[in-house]
Amino acid sequence: MRIAEIFRSKQGEGFWTGTDSLFIxxxxxxxxxxxCDTAYASWKIDRAEELSCDQILTRVLAEETEHVVIxxxxPMVQTGIVELTHRLSELGRTITIETAGIAALPVKCDLMSISPxxxxxxxxxxxxxxxxxxxTLRDQKQIVRRLIADYPYQLKFVVDHPDDLDDIDGYLTALGSVDSSRVCVMPMAVDTPSMAEKLVWIRPYCRARGFYYTSRMQLVWFGNRRGT
Ligand code: SF4
Structure with a gap:
């Protein structure tokens, strides 16, 4: 698999915020x-290494974290993730996969974190x-429906402006059959002041619909830094 970085940190977003985790x-x-706040791992790639499943697992075993976040x-466009997740599961690790919901593979996963x-x-x-x-690629509801049906999930939306909230409502109506308690809304922010400003209108929206609002706690804990 092509790997940008492996590091230990705390999960900063979503249901398992605060959980000590190894990030792959x-x-x-x-x-x-x-x-995108990880352009260095997405298209402006400045370093990446090709690691085998065994090499990745060696790094995992060197840590004592129960939780592994891929x-x-x-991740879901790299076929190596199938073997990796099955072997992580055999090792008793709890696995989160963070995906945009644009592809599906037969992975093992305890929390499918889908961010349409x-x-x-x-x-x-x-x-x-x-x-x-x-x-062309970004909105693939048939894949999101399949991931929701097959895994425990959170559906995480990134918002920048109050108008984005109407867009979420429209998307969820079109998607159908989503448990509102599995929906998370998160501010688009790279610093804590702008995150706090947006939470002012995100919180009441979430409360009214039974959604979960999530900060990006890694900004609070570490600032906007790579490897956190
Ligand atoms: S899907 Fe995620 S990783 Fe890919 S470009 Fe968008 S924000 Fe970045």
Whole structure:
């Protein structure tokens, strides 16, 4: 698998916020979202190493974390993730996969963290071909429905403006059959002041619908730093 970095930290987002975890960040993502905060692992790749499953597991075994988070980049487009997750499961690890919900593979997973990419993710200003690919790939409801049916999940939306909330409502209606307690809404932010400003309108929206609002606690704990 092409791996951008492996590091130990705390999960900063979603249901398992605060959980000590080993993060395996795969390299490469076909989407190129405008707000991507891991471009170095997605399309502006400055370092990545090709590691076998055994090599990754050696790194995992060197840590004592029960939780392993496979993130990206986009993990679900790397076929090596199938063997990796099955072997992690045999080792008794609890596995989160963070995906945009654009591909499905027969992985083992305890929490499928799906972050559908909405219209606010369009990479405005990017070359036309990049925008076209992003718009073609980003919204694949049939795959999201399949992941929801097959795994314990959280459905995590990134919002920047109050108008984005209407977009979530429309998406969920079109998707159908989503447990509202599995929906998370998270501010688009790379610093704590802008995150706090957005939580002012995110919180009441979530409370009214029974959704979960999630901060990006890694910004509070570590700042906007790589490897956290
Ligand atoms: S799907 Fe995620 S990793 Fe890929 S470009 Fe978008 S924000 Fe970045």
């Amino acid at each position: 960040r795969v390299s490469g993502c076909p989407l190129h979202c405008g707000f 993130t990206g980049g986009e 990419k909405r219209s606010n993710s369009t990479p405005l200003g990017a070359p036309e071909e990049v925008i076209r690919r992003h718009e």
